[in-house]
Amino acid sequence: MPEFPKTNFIWGASSAAYQIEGAAAEDGRGPSIWDIHSRIPGRTARGETGDVAADHYHRWAEDIGLMTQIGIGAYRFSTSWSRVLPRGRGQVNQKGIDFYDRLIDGLLDAKIEPWLCLYHWDLPQGLAELGGWTNRDVAGWFADYATLIAAKFGDRVKHFSTFNEPNVATLFGYAMAWNAPAAQDRAAYFRAAHHVNLAHGAAVDVLRDHVTGASLGCIHNRQITFAEKDTPEDRHAAALLDAHWNGIFPDPQYLGTYPSILIDDLEPYLQAGDMARIHRPLDWFGINHYGPIYARADATKQLGVAWGDSPPEPAHPLIGWAIHPEMFRDELLLVSQRYKRPIYVTENGCGRDGEKIGADGALHDDYRIAYLTDYLTALSQALEAGADVRGYFIWSLLDSYEWGSGYGNPFGIIHVDVEGDKKRTIKESGHWYANVIKTGRV
Ligand code: BGP
Numbered sequence: 001m002p003e004f005p006k007t008n009f010i011w012g013a014s015s016a017a018y019q020i021e022g023a024a025a026e027d028g029r030g031p032s033i034w035d036i037h038s039r040i041p042g043r044t045a046r047g048e049t050g051d052v053a054a055d056h057y058h059r060w061a062e063d064i065g066l067m068t069q070i071g072i073g074a075y076r077f078s079t080s081w082s083r084v085l086p087r088g089r090g091q092v093n094q095k096g097i098d099f100y101d102r103l104i105d106g107l108l109d110a111k112i113e114p115w116l117c118l119y120h121w122d123l124p125q126g127l128a129e130l131g132g133w134t135n136r137d138v139a140g141w142f143a144d145y146a147t148l149i150a151a152k153f154g155d156r157v158k159h160f161s162t163f164n165e166p167n168v169a170t171l172f173g174y175a176m177a178w179n180a181p182a183a184q185d186r187a188a189y190f191r192a193a194h195h196v197n198l199a200h201g202a203a204v205d206v207l208r209d210h211v212t213g214a215s216l217g218c219i220h221n222r223q224i225t226f227a228e229k230d231t232p233e234d235r236h237a238a239a240l241l242d243a244h245w246n247g248i249f250p251d252p253q254y255l256g257t258y259p260s261i262l263i264d265d266l267e268p269y270l271q272a273g274d275m276a277r278i279h280r281p282l283d284w285f286g287i288n289h290y291g292p293i294y295a296r297a298d299a300t301k302q303l304g305v306a307w308g309d310s311p312p313e314p315a316h317p318l319i320g321w322a323i324h325p326e327m328f329r330d331e332l333l334l335v336s337q338r339y340k341r342p343i344y345v346t347e348n349g350c351g352r353d354g355e356k357i358g359a360d361g362a363l364h365d366d367y368r369i370a371y372l373t374d375y376l377t378a379l380s381q382a383l384e385a386g387a388d389v390r391g392y393f394i395w396s397l398l399d400s401y402e403w404g405s406g407y408g409n410p411f412g413i414i415h416v417d418v419e420g421d422k423k424r425t426i427k428e429s430g431h432w433y434a435n436v437i438k439t440g441r442v
Contacts, residue, residue: 009391029096116153116159146206160211240303291323336388343390398416
């Protein structure tokens with residue numbers, strides 16, 4: 001029976017602003033690229049938006065109460081850039097600051113450590129209109145936003161991440177057109193990726209300067225990458241996708257280099273001194289992990305690589321994808337050895353369509369408990385093998401707006417009646433997680 005360290009190990013839960021807050025046009029919040037994207041027909045399932053989401057903007061106190069009930073020690077959330085700076089720069093929205101003040105104070109009162117992420121994909125539309133991540137000035141705009149956040153909350157928040165999954169935001173946003181702003185433009189993608197890295201470095205400096213005792217990291221979605229078929233073309237595609245998915249952000253941020261396979265494409269956007277601006281001292285590495293990815297060569301795609309199909313192995317009948325906890329263990333070991341920083345697993349979990357509260361008033365998600373048991377067992381194996389993992393944050397606290405899937409495929413350990421009155425019900429997995437936290441055992 002896997003046991004986890006009694007000290008020096010954090011049990012947490014994660015969320016993201018656009019996925020849970022709602023109140024999209026309330027109290028002065030400006031629009032972000034996701035408000036625009038989700039309104040364009042065909043972009044999201046059933047045309048759903050985050051306008052109301054889990055209504056966390058109004059129910060944050062109840063949500064803190066639920067975290068207390070589960071025993072959560074740390075809560076990872078993101079601030080909505082356009083809630084505090086409606087156009088992304090310039091005028092500050094005091095009501096937006098007040099909201100995060102209330103949330104942070106509430107968390108601290110409940111003895112839950114706030115982990116603040118500056119960017120979970122919701123660029124202010126005002127900045128998108130100036131070119132967004134493709135405009136090099138964005139690094140300065142992001143640094144100004146980080147300065148505001150540090151000045152307002154840095155007396156109480158000590159754990160900050162600059163970005164959540166910059167790979168998903170740029171690859172899906174600028175090359176593959178699955179996420180906002182849904183461009184398919186090879187040059188825009190490379191520019192955006194480099195500017196995100198510059199913004200990261202600039203924000204790290206600001207947070208370091210303004211927050212006493214800051215603990216800083218970036219959160220990366222890391223998955224082992226395979227060729228769909230064992231052909232030279234697909235093997236090359238897998239090496240490329242691996243560089244885009246796993247390397248283009250962590251390598252410059254933590255090691256001070258870009259993956260060599262991408263350097264020719266990035267070269268035009270690199271200026272003297274850029275790598276030193278990106279490669280700033282970091283305290284920890286955040287990993288979001290779901291499962292392996294597969295690459296197929298495809299010359300018609302912007303980057304010459306398409307998302308491949310996973311091999312014909314049985315998908316989990318209820319979760320819909322194949323479960324590979326051993327690759328989670330391997331990924332943790334790999335990241336620990338390569339980047340040599342303490343690791344926090346900042347997302348892991350599973351979604352399932354059509355979950356319903358039963359006649360007994362409970363939501364029986366035994367498949368989620370089985371999934372989490374397998375993944376936490378893999379984590380304990382990685383710990384035993386020497387990976388320096390210091391904490392685990394479940395994705396996610398609440399059923400949320402799951403981007404292109406809309407309100408389908410909810411991942412929460414707390415059910416939210418999104419179509420109805422937004423009532424919260426702790427799922428069986430939430431009660432199970434409470435016991436894991438209490439006993440330190442799976
Ligand atoms: C991560 C995101 C989260 C969340 C999660 C589940 O990529 O950081 O915001 O959406 O994935 O998403 P998916 O449904 O794509 O597996």
